[in-house]
Amino acid sequence: MEGDYVARMETALIQTISTGLSQSGVRDHNARLLLSLVQRNVALPGTDIARLSGLSAPTVSSILRKLESDGLVERGDAVRGKVGKPSIPMRLAPTGAYAFGLKIGRRSANLLLMDFVGKVRAEVHLSYDYPLPSEIFAFLEEGIRALTADLPADQRTRICGIGVAAPFELWNWHNLKGPRAKSFQTWKDVSIASEIARFSPLPVMVTNDATAACQAEHIYGRGKAFRDYAYFFIGAFIGGGVVLNNSVFEGRQGNAGALGSLRSIGLNGESMQLVDAASLHLLEARLQEVDQDTRQLWTDPTSWKRLSRYVDPWLSQTAQELAKASLSTCAVIDFEAILIDGAFPDHIRHELVTRVRRYVATQDTRGLIVPAIEAGSIGANARALGAACGPIRANFFLNTHQGLSAA
Amino acid sequence: MEGDYVARMETALIQTISTGLSQSGVRDHNARLLLSLVQRNVALPGTDIARLSGLSAPTVSSILRKLESDGLVERGDAVRGKVGKPSIPMRLAPTGAYAFGLKIGRRSANLLLMDFVGKVRAEVHLSYDYPLPSEIFAFLEEGIRALTADLPADQRTRICGIGVAAPFELWNWHNLKGPRAKSFQTWKDVSIASEIARFSPLPVMVTNDATAACQAEHIYGRGKAFRDYAYFFIGAFIGGGVVLNNSVFEGRQGNAGALGSLRSIGLNGESMQLVDAASLHLLEARLQEVDQDTRQLWTDPTSWKRLSRYVDPWLSQTAQELAKASLSTCAVIDFEAILIDGAFPDHIRHELVTRVRRYVATQDTRGLIVPAIEAGSIGANARALGAACGPIRANFFLNTHQGLSAA
DNA sequence: CAATTAATTAATTAGGTTACTTTATTAAAT
DNA sequence: ATTTAATAAAGTAACCTAATTAATTAATTG
The missing domain is CATH 3.30.420.40 (ATPase, nucleotide binding domain)
Known part of the structure; x- marks a missing residue:
């Protein structure tokens, strides 16, 4: 059962760099690796898994059989048409x-x-x-x-x-x-x-x-495509996530990717936080100023088009801020990409990404490797x-x- | 010989998440772990290594004997005075x-x-x-x-x-x-x-x-004390490094910690890069303006005190910039600490750190976990x-x- | 054109090795 | 006598290589 793969509690030790490995640790690692590979590729035959993992075919076979008997993976339909024995792709069992x-x-x-x-x-x-x-x-x-x-x-x-x-x-x-x-x-x-x-x-x-949200994007969304990236999620406030080496990095205190706290520049050149320069609550505040119902933002996607005279300036400012913020994050980690998502309709996300790309091209990027700017794909449910x-x-x-x- | 521990070449595979583990991989990992623990703690008896690594005493013993015969570790003087058999601390062999x-x-x-x-x-x-x-x-x-x-x-x-x-x-x-x-x-x-x-x-x-430079600080300097931190090195220009989970993170393209490219705010509120707001070349330029010999900065540490009427304003500006930059990095990764070093005399480094601490305390830190600000210890030779x-x-x-x- | 043979690829089985664990022993100190 | 460190011996888990079985396509032949 799943108990086999549960991470063991570690005693907190001073100066622990990493932990020693024993046989069962190896099996656990390899089983998790196989599940991760299958998850990432939706379905994979044993041979491919062996090639990808660097393990031998018999080892993969034996681990797969164990996972299968535990109900964690299942056989797909055999793939024919190529020379040789047909391959049987393995996939995650939904009820695992x-x-x-x-x-x-x-x-x-x-x-x-x-x-x-x-x-x-x-x-x-x-x-x-x-x-x-x-x-x-x-x-x-x-x-x-x-x-x-x-x-x-x-x-x-x-x-x-x-x-x-x-x-x-x-x-x-x-x-x-x-x-x-x-x-x-x-x-x-x-x-x-x-x-x-x-x-x-x-x-x-x-x-x-x-x-x-970043985790969801990474596992089920576009994040699969990138090895490392910073992820912006624009909700009432703005937050973020960090992916390094194909895995979400939470940070020692779980506060990595606090991108809303990135420094930004106000209209008068004063220092302020990104969260005060580029969140949906700014748009809300503007709508309230002109006596518009703000609930529609959250409940009615079509309303965004109707409100374009207010949305447009907001989009423009937000895109500028995101462009600068994106490059700032790349000064810390040389991210391959920046992913942008939020609690707004698809066309707004798309427009935002397009504009951020445009602004990034105008920035001073000396000393940086410019990241790809991409749209997230999960949206509001991501969290x-x-x-x-x-x-x-x-x-x-x-x-x-x-x-x-x-x- | 050392060949045993040389990292093997990996074939570049699509979608490789990580690599499978085999027995020899385990031994290699554990041998490296032991060497790392010994390095970090200068000298450690086998029992302590076993406790820290989570490996059994016999395993540690056998790995140590192999490392010893390879000339990578050596026995220190037996530690007496406690009850029981005296322990023999192992340390890295300088000629290893x-x-x-x-x-x-x-x-x-x-x-x-x-x-x-x-x-x-x-x-x-x-x-x-x-x-x-x-x-x-x-x-x-x-x-x-x-x-x-x-x-x-x-x-x-x-x-x-x-x-x-x-x-x-x-x-x-x-x-x-x-x-x-x-x-x-x-x-x-x-x-x-x-x-x-x-x-x-x-x-x-x-x-x-x-x-x-960050690597040197991490292995031989103050970096040992922290699990993760951003490192600033102030030379002719300003650069940086990133440490995550007790190990230097170079980034996919080796350009992580390009902290000189962090965004900063100029006098007129315009966006500029940190490298243009806080490097030694700024101080050099100022000295050239007033016809001072700039070579003395690099060759004569005492000159810094003599030039304090120029150094002081530079220190002040640099500290302000570093304070903001430090917090920006913490918005990306929740660093435990910020380490500051550079190609300047000890008292300048100390003064700079003190001032950065002061400025950090005045900043808007909503959403952040404020890092410790610490001085590096290696200096110019670090690179x-x-x-x-x-x-x-x-x-x-x-x-x-x-x-x-x-x- | 149907039947046969060859080639290829996938998956599994068998046997051997490595490096770990636990248990037991020896050594050296208080 | 007790405690602690280090090593030795025996046992076990999980890997590897090599060989085997299985299932298919491709080529050849009567």
């Missing part, structure tokens, strides 16, 4: 594992149950003015009950965890007054994992929301989906940055 | 391996021979107005001959490579005229590695100069030293980011 993904946003929460191939099996929503701990946890508890009930009883044990995507220091953003403000502030002292542990035995992983990836990845896939598990 | 480090700078080149514990065995210099390929390679060829001759004949086979530290796109910085300019431009078409291959069979590794680390690390030490070598 499940995970919950919870996104806690500033306007709404979103809980989904994702299967092993990244398909959303069921989903529930909650809207609010601002999230309060008690309401969120009640929503989650009830949601878990409901979503679990949808699953055949024999598959419920395959749910391997709960991933939570939340903004960094959630409590720092609202300036509320009164008793509800006090309740909101309690986020500061709440341990999300321990609260959830009160009503669910499943392991909990908490991630930065934009990093989670919850990425959150759900957490437990699945921890149990079954390779993570370049974590080092290998010990025996 | 050697490497050449060549720094190609804008004003001078520097070639040194480094031993296995990072000691400089011999060193030669070359000064110029600007570096020309033919002169540099002649200097290197002659230098290799001379420095090799210093070594006992039986140890010459232990020289494992040549590390070269050079600025990114060297040819892009000078605006020369005339025939010598043409010769300088040829850097663009020169492959440093193949030129060197004409007169030396040793493997060659080329690194970005600031990344090399050549770091360059020499390249071949040694490639052969004997663990590199978190490269993945493990295949069988």
